Structures are given as structure tokens and as C-alpha cells.
Amino acid sequence: MKVAILGCGSMGFNLAKRLLSRRHKVFIYNRTKNKILPLVKQGAFLSESVNAAISKADFVLVLLTDEKAIRDVLFNRSVKDLQGKMVVQMSTISPDESRINFKKVEALKGKYLECPILGSKKEALSGNLLAMVAGNKSDFNKARALIKSFCPNPRYIGPVGKAASLKLALNNLIASHAAGFSISMGIVEKNKIDLNTFMDILRESSLYAGMFDKKLNNWKKRNYGSANFVCRHLLKDIRLIKNESLKNNISTNVTVGIEKEIIKAIKNGWGEKDYSVIFNAINNL
Numbered sequence: 001m002k003v004a005i006l007g008c009g010s011m012g013f014n015l016a017k018r019l020l021s022r023r024h025k026v027f028i029y030n031r032t033k034n035k036i037l038p039l040v041k042q043g044a045f046l047s048e049s050v051n052a053a054i055s056k057a058d059f060v061l062v063l064l065t066d067e068k069a070i071r072d073v074l075f076n077r078s079v080k081d082l083q084g085k086m087v088v089q090m091s092t093i094s095p096d097e098s099r100i101n102f103k104k105v106e107a108l109k110g111k112y113l114e115c116p117i118l119g120s121k122k123e124a125l126s127g128n129l130l131a132m133v134a135g136n137k138s139d140f141n142k143a144r145a146l147i148k149s150f151c152p153n154p155r156y157i158g159p160v161g162k163a164a165s166l167k168l169a170l171n172n173l174i175a176s177h178a179a180g181f182s183i184s185m186g187i188v189e190k191n192k193i194d195l196n197t198f199m200d201i202l203r204e205s206s207l208y209a210g211m212f213d214k215k216l217n218n219w220k221k222r223n224y225g226s227a228n229f230v231c232r233h234l235l236k237d238i239r240l241i242k243n244e245s246l247k248n249n250i251s252t253n254v255t256v257g258i259e260k261e262i263i264k265a266i267k268n269g270w271g272e273k274d275y276s277v278i279f280n281a282i283n284n285l
């Protein structure tokens with residue numbers, strides 16, 4: 001299939017590699033061109049402009065930071081026509097932003113699917129992302145084979161907005177598990193309790209979540225250098241979660257507390273580090 005990727009950061013870059021390995025024709029666009037030159041060596045076609053990428057493709061995958069970046073790239077003044085193109089919007093944005101984007105794409109005569117993803121660089125590269133898809137069911141059916149190139153079991157959620165809400169519900173657990181574990185590990189360490197004993201009991205209990213072991217080495221070594229999902233993106237997401245909670249009359253006390261710790265981490269200069277660095281903020285390191 002002919003696929004454009006707008007935004008080749010951590011996720012877009014690895015997704016491009018995955019699609020190339022599945023023999024798709026991949027047209028890449030990134031604001032900072034030199035970051036994507038390695039993809040050209042692997043067979044991707046480098047596009048000098050957004051339009052150049054879109055014009056060659058049937059599917060347009062969007063993997064940009066946030067709504068502002070989507071406005072700057074997909075809805076900049078030079079993109080006047082999306083006729084015959086299926087936009088698959090994979091960045092984490094709010095349901096309301098996504099519904100607006102849906103209308104904008106329709107006004108440009110294109111089709112729009114909302115397709116947020118769970119999983120990170122490794123899962124993008126190996127094709128094991130968890131994709132939640134919202135939009136018209138017939139569009140989902142058209143895009144299903146492409147989405148299956150990077151997600152074994154794409155799930156259709158319903159009309160535009162629903163998958164974005166579901167993604168925020170799941171990302172809330174990234175933030176709250178990381179924050180909760182940081183407090184618990186802090187108590188264990190400060191009381192000189194054996195960490196292995198704590199982990200053994202935790203693993204045997206119903207409190208356990210896989211992400212605890214996934215990030216344990218980062219926390220033990222206080223090493224957050226090789227980021228999968230950077231701390232500044234968690235701030236974006238916690239604010240999206242806060243707004244979604246406010247809209248749905250859900251208390252934001254816990255969310256605001258986590259937001260403060262993320263802000264503290266960013267003020268300490270850790271915005272580009274893996275989000276698990278929230279441990280250092282919470283433990284005043």
C-alpha cells in the first residue's frame with residue numbers, strides 16, 4: 001500500500017521501519033529533515049513538503065506531538081485537498097480536538113479515522129501496537145489491512161471521539177501507576193526494606209501491573225536516559241486526562257497532584273527523559 005507518514009519522531013520513525021519491512025511504499029515527512037535520513041537508506045521516500053507526501057499516498061498516518069502540531073502540518077494552508085485520502089490520526093489528542101479534525105478532513109474531501117495506540121517504540125517496530133479505531137465502520141474496514149501491519153488485533157470502538165477517550169482512560173493508568181509505584185518504592189527504600197521482598201509480594205498479589213517490572217531498572221538505577229515516552233508528553237496527556245475528567249464530572253484531585261509532580265520533573269530539566277523520571281520528582285531526588 002502507499003502510505004504517507006507525517007511526523008517521524010520516536011513513534012513515526014519506528015512505524016515507518018515496520019511498514020517498510022511489510023513492503024509498503026512509505027512516503028515520509030518530518031519538520032526536521034535530517035532526523036529521517038536513515039529511513040531513506042531503508043527504502044522510504046523522503047518528501048520535502050507535506051503535500052508531496054500526501055499526494056503520493058492513499059493512507060496518511062499522522063504521528064505528531066499534539067493538536068497544535070497537527071494544525072501546523074496537516075491543516076496548514078498548502079493542504080487544500082485530501083480527496084481519495086484516508087487520514088489515520090494516531091497522535092494522542094482530546095476527543096473534542098479529534099472531532100474537529102474529522103470535520104476539517106471531511107471539508108477537504110478526505111476520510112478520517114481516529115487511531116490512538118498503546119505501546120511504544122519496540123511495539124511499533126515489531127508490529128505489536130494496540131490500536132483503538134473510531135470513525136465510520138466502512139472506513140475502518142478499508143484501513144484494517146494496513147492497521148494490521150502494526151497491530152495484530154485492531155479494535156473498532158465507535159464514532160470519532162470514543163477511541164480518543166479510551167486512549168486517555170488507558171494513559172491515565174500509565175501516569176497513576178508510575179506515580180503510585182514511586183511513592184511505594186520510596187517508602188520501601190527509605191525504611192531500608194529489601195526491594196526484592198517488596199517485589200516478590202507485589203508480584204504475587206492482585207496489585208501487580210506489568211509496567212512495574214518494565215520500569216524497575218530505571219527506578220533502581222535512577223537512569224531515565226533512553227526514553228520510550230518522554231516526560232513532557234506525559235504532561236500533555238495528564239492535562240488531556242484532567243480536561244476529560246472535568247467534562248465528565250470526575251474529580252481531578254489525584255490528576256492535579258500527578259500533574260504537579262510532572263511539572264516539577266520538567267522544571268528540573270527532565271522533560272526529555274523517560275516519563276518514569278516522575279519517581280525522582282516524587283521522591284525529591
Ligand SMILES: NC(=O)c1ccc[n+]([C@@H]2O[C@H](COP(=O)([O-])OP(=O)(O)OC[C@H]3O[C@@H](n4cnc5c(N)ncnc54)[C@H](OP(=O)(O)O)[C@@H]3O)[C@@H](O)[C@H]2O)c1
Pocket residue numbers: 006007008009010011012030031032033035063064065066068069072073090091092093117118119120121228229230233
Ligand atoms: N512515544 C510513545 O511511546 C507513544 C506511544 C503512544 C502514543 N504516543 C503519541 O504519539 C504522538 C507522537 O509521539 P512521539 O513519541 O513519536 O513524539 P516525538 O518523538 O516527540 O515526535 C513528535 C513529532 O511531531 C513533530 N512536531 C512537533 N511539533 C511540530 C510542529 N509544530 N510542526 C511540525 N512538526 C511538529 C516532530 O517533528 P521534529 O522531529 O521536527 O521535532 C516529530 O516528528 C504523541 O501524540 C504521543 O503522545 C507516543
